[in-house]
Amino acid sequence: MEYLDFEQPIKELKEQYEKACNIGEESEVDVTATCKQIEKKLSEKKKEIYKNLTPWQRVQLSRHPNRPYTLDYINGICGDTFLELHGDRNVRDDKAMIGGLGKIDEQSYMFIGQQKGFNTKTRQYRNFGMANPEGYRKALRLMKSAEKFGLPVVTLVDTPGAYPGLEAEERGQGEAIARNILEMTRLKVPIIVVIIGEGASGGALGIGVGDRVMMLENTWYSVISPESCSSILWRSWEYKETAAEALKLTAADMKKQKLIDSIIKEPLGGAHSNREEAFEKVKKSIIKAFDEIKNLSPEELVEKRMEKYLNMGVFKG
CATH class of the missing domain: 4.10.860 (DNA Excision Repair, Uvrb; Chain A)
Structure with missing residues (x-):
């Protein structure tokens, strides 16, 4: 440990x-x-x-090397029912973005999420959880397949951001993320989003639009990381703790601002301290969220989802 x-x-x-x-x-x-x-x-x-815990300490916990990642949660929740699907049918299969079919009890879901590595070799293989445009296009292909067969979508967000490399920009990184956000707002099946680690920038938003958005207790969700914010404002990483406080990026802050729907409590010490308990809590939260929206018609789902996001950031004087 x-x-x-x-x-x-x-x-x-x-x-x-x-x-x-x-x-x-x-x-x-x-x-x-x-x-x-x-x-x-x-x-x-x-x-x-x-x-x-301070906001910066929660950021540290969200990056803990022993913390479970997307595939850990999927395998912990679905067992051997998960079938991974590959490729965007255009460029290649992005290893930083994974997805596939899995079952919780007798209900099938389309699971999608960023996957990080647990050692140097796998971190390079997974590109540190930073997806290229083809990763977001793969995610969209799987969402469209779920829509075709009437399956709910569950996305697990854990990324330091979309890959910022030159080749990613050449292949349309911004367009791929924007397209996902647009298509997710009008997808005709339930979408449940769970922030399981880092929820940074557009890289998180590319699979982060949903009818129910939940955050694990020791995670963060923000337009920028505390380190990057500190380096822009103070030209140094020394003020990352101040930046973390100012960004209001914790689950409690996000719930207060009505940007997420609920917080999933973690075991004392973080999700890595008792993985089985963390998996069970996420599983129960997904089941509960799906039960709340499963009887809505496709038109009602889209209408409520659009209304939910249009109301964000609206303040009455």
């Missing part, structure tokens, strides 16, 4: 607990009381730290 800077007190207490337990096992000394005391301190420290 890797620990972030603000998690160091937890790491120290865990090490103390393990040492005390080892002493008890290796000798005849009764350390039960000591172990219980340390365990209690550990539990209290966890609650103290994770209940008072």
Whole structure:
């Protein structure tokens, strides 16, 4: 297990607990009381730290190297029913954007999401979760297939942004994202969006338009990352914590601004601390969201979706 800077007190207490337990096992000394005391301190420290996280600390948790990614959630939710589909039928198969058919209970869904890697080799293979235009075009192809067969769409957002390379721009990165946003507003099947990690810029919006938009507790959703914002405003990354606070990018901020519909609580310590619990919570949230909108007609779905997004950013004086 890797620990972030603000998690160091937890790491120290865990090490103390393990040492005390080892002493008890290796000798005849009764350390039960000591172990219980340390365990209690550990539990209290966890609650103290994770209940008072700053926006920047939540950004750090959303990028935790042990945090589950899109395929982890899909496999955890669907089991062996998931069938991955490939290619945009135009250029190539973008490994940063994955999608396919899967079942939750007896209901089929089209799952789409950005996929990051867990080590150097897979991060390069997945292009760090930054999709090219063909990734967004693959996503749109799968959404259109879902519409054709009357299947609800679930998108899992986790990207530091769309790939900004020259070749991506040459192949129409901006157009691909804009096309997805347009087509998603008028797709005639339910769309459920879950932010599972980083929701950065247009790269997130390219699969982020939905009837129900949910965020895991320790994720962020913003037009720009705190580091990039800091480098633009202050010409340095030193003010990333200030930028994270000012951007109002946490799940709580987004819910307050009515830009998302609900927040999915994570296990204490983050989704990576108890993956099975995180998967189950996301699964239940998807089922609940689908139950709320499954009986709407295609016309009602589109009308309500358009109304939802047209109302964003409207303030009455």
